[in-house]
Amino acid sequence: MLNYIWSFLIITGIIYASFTGQIEGLNESIISSAKDAVDLLILMAGVIGMWSGFLNIAEESGLTKYLSEKMRPLLHFLFPNIPKNHEANDYICANFIANILGLGWACTPTGLKAMKALKKLHEDCDTASDEMCTFLILNISSLQIIPMNMIAYRASYGSPSPMAVIAPGLISTAITTILAVIICTILTKKRDDVRRYHA
Amino acid sequence: MKLISYLSLFLIPMVIFYIIVYAALQKKPVFELFLKGVKQGFLTVVEIAPTIIGLLVAIGIFRSSGVLDFICNMLKPLENLLPFPIQILPLALLKMFSASGANALLFDIFKNYGTDSYVGFSASILLCCTETLFYTISVYFMSVKIKKTRWVVPVGILLSLVSLILSAWIARMYV
Numbered sequence: 449m450l451n452y453i454w455s456f457l458i459i460t461g462i463i464y465a466s467f468t469g470q471i472e473g474l475n476e477s478i479i480s481s482a483k484d485a486v487d488l489l490i491l492m493a494g495v496i497g498m499w500s501g502f503l504n505i506a507e508e509s510g511l512t513k514y515l516s517e518k519m520r521p522l523l524h525f526l527f528p529n530i531p532k533n534h535e536a537n538d539y540i541c542a543n544f545i546a547n548i549l550g551l552g553w554a555c556t557p558t559g560l561k562a563m564k565a566l567k568k569l570h571e572d573c574d575t576a577s578d579e580m581c582t583f584l585i586l587n588i589s590s591l592q593i594i595p596m597n598m599i600a601y602r603a604s605y606g607s608p609s610p611m612a613v614i615a616p617g618l619i620s621t622a623i624t625t626i627l628a629v630i631i632c633t634i635l636t637k638k639r640d641d642v643r644r645y646h647a
Numbered sequence: 648m649k650l651i652s653y654l655s656l657f658l659i660p661m662v663i664f665y666i667i668v669y670a671a672l673q674k675k676p677v678f679e680l681f682l683k684g685v686k687q688g689f690l691t692v693v694e695i696a697p698t699i700i701g702l703l704v705a706i707g708i709f710r711s712s713g714v715l716d717f718i719c720n721m722l723k724p725l726e727n728l729l730p731f732p733i734q735i736l737p738l739a740l741l742k743m744f745s746a747s748g749a750n751a752l753l754f755d756i757f758k759n760y761g762t763d764s765y766v767g768f769s770a771s772i773l774l775c776c777t778e779t780l781f782y783t784i785s786v787y788f789m790s791v792k793i794k795k796t797r798w799v800v801p802v803g804i805l806l807s808l809v810s811l812i813l814s815a816w817i818a819r820m821y822v
Contacts, residue, residue: 449800450785457705457744465712473711481707485700488747489692492699497688502666504684505677509670549658557691559783560790567791575795576788581802584787588803590778594655598775601753607762611651616768616817617775624776624810631802 492553499554503542503561516541526586526629527579529569536565540583550592559587578636589628591621695786702782706744715740731815732766735773739811742773743780743804750774769818776810 465474506512516523516538523530523537530536539562546554562583570577576584595617602610670677709715715737726733734756742749753770760766780803788796 449796450781450788453781453800454701454705457709460714461705461708461710461712464714464717465708468713470711470713474708477707477711478704481703482700484707484747485703488703489696489699493689493692496692497685500688500691501681501684502663504687505670505675505680506666508680509666509673509675511666511669549662551659551662556695556786557688559787560691560695563787563791567793574793576793576797576799580788580791580793581797581799584784584799585802585806587783587787588778588780589806590776592775594651594658595775596655596658598771599652599655601750601757602762602771605754605757605762609763612763612821613768613771613775614651616772616814616821620772620776620810620813620817623813624806627809628802628806631805635798635802 492556495553496557499546499551500557503554503557506542507538512538512542515545519544526582526632530566530579531569534565534569536562536569536579539565543583543587547587548591548593550594550596552597555587559583582632582636585628585632586625589621589625591625593618694790698785698789699782702744702785706741706748710741710748730812732769734760734766735770735811735815738770739773739777739807742777743807744782746779746782749779763822765818765822768822769815772814772818773810776814777807780804780807 462474465471503512519541520532520537523540527536527540539558543555543558543562546558563580566577566579566583569579594614598613598617599610602613667677670680719733719737722729722733722736729736738749738752738756741752753774756770757767762768762771780800784796784799784803788794788799
């Protein structure tokens with residue numbers, strides 16, 4: 449799927465640009481976007497490095513374990529097939545907290561660790577497990593309490609009420625998150641039924 | 648409202664403070680643990696570097712070619728039928744791939760339509776409730792070598808579409 453989307457972007461971009469005479473700008477952006485990517489990676493190395501440092505402290509001190517125990521009922525509802533004391537629970541919990549607080553790139557190290565832990569449950573398999581799918585979809589629905597970046601952007605462009613976005617933002621992300629949970633439960637449940645049917 | 652902005656400034660420092668105090672109370676070697684984590688974090692960044700370069704180059708080609716404007720111009724006659732302002736459609740599409748690209752477009756919208764117009768306000772809500780779909784999917788799945796992504800992409804696109812319509816709908820009630 450990703451292979452198709454990636455090549456679609458490049459192919460349509462190049463064809464359209466050649467027919468509309470924008471080939472010069474295209475050349476420029478091919479090189480500059482590769483350069484921008486590395487600039488972004490350097491920035492990321494700093495921020496992700498820092499958050500991974502703090503995450504490691506939280507992990508080794510048992511803080512993530514403590515928090516995931518508090519969130520156990522919710523985690524069990526969303527991911528019924530993860531064993532009770534599996535480390536995946538801790539990372540998923542840390543990732544959700546980072547997402548909800550809007551810690552930005554703190555989500556990436558926690559998310560990747562969660563994915564690795566989930567992979568351990570299905571070793572040697574190149575197909576996404578139910579848990580991975582649910583975890584990703586919940587990440588994408590991006591439940592967040594205070595959209596700090598957006599408030600700052602609105603303020604810098606002279607909005608009379610930069611914070612007016614908080615309530616509507618919260619309502620819309622809550623609705624998409626609830627929708628995401630419903631879709632994930634339906635899709636994963638269906639597969640359980642199939643499995644039981646075959647067994 | 649002032650209180651919220653004041654409190655939000657405390658969010659990141661408080662998270663860090665809490666982590667450090669919790670660990671220090673158990674007499675853990677906090678600084679050593681931190682350094683170990685940073686090293687892991689660097690490796691993470693190296694690991695996701697190819698995906699980021701690949702995505703940004705593809706989206707760079709797509710953006711500079713002007714296909715997005717073309718799609719919007721094509722849909723222009725249908726403007727009144729769509730349940731959202733046409734100007735935020737490219738924003739929703741770009742946000743699937745890159746947050747910085749979407750932000751650049753958001754600033755254009757703020758400049759041209761104002762932050763609290765119907766278009767500006769729906770754009771603000773939209774970026775609050777969508778995530779960089781393909782960045783997350785490719786970085787997360789590539790890191791564990793998953794090739795078959797099953798229903799994640801279609802469901803993700805569906806959620807983005809719902810957010811698009813929802814933000815325009817909520818903005819309509821406010822403006």
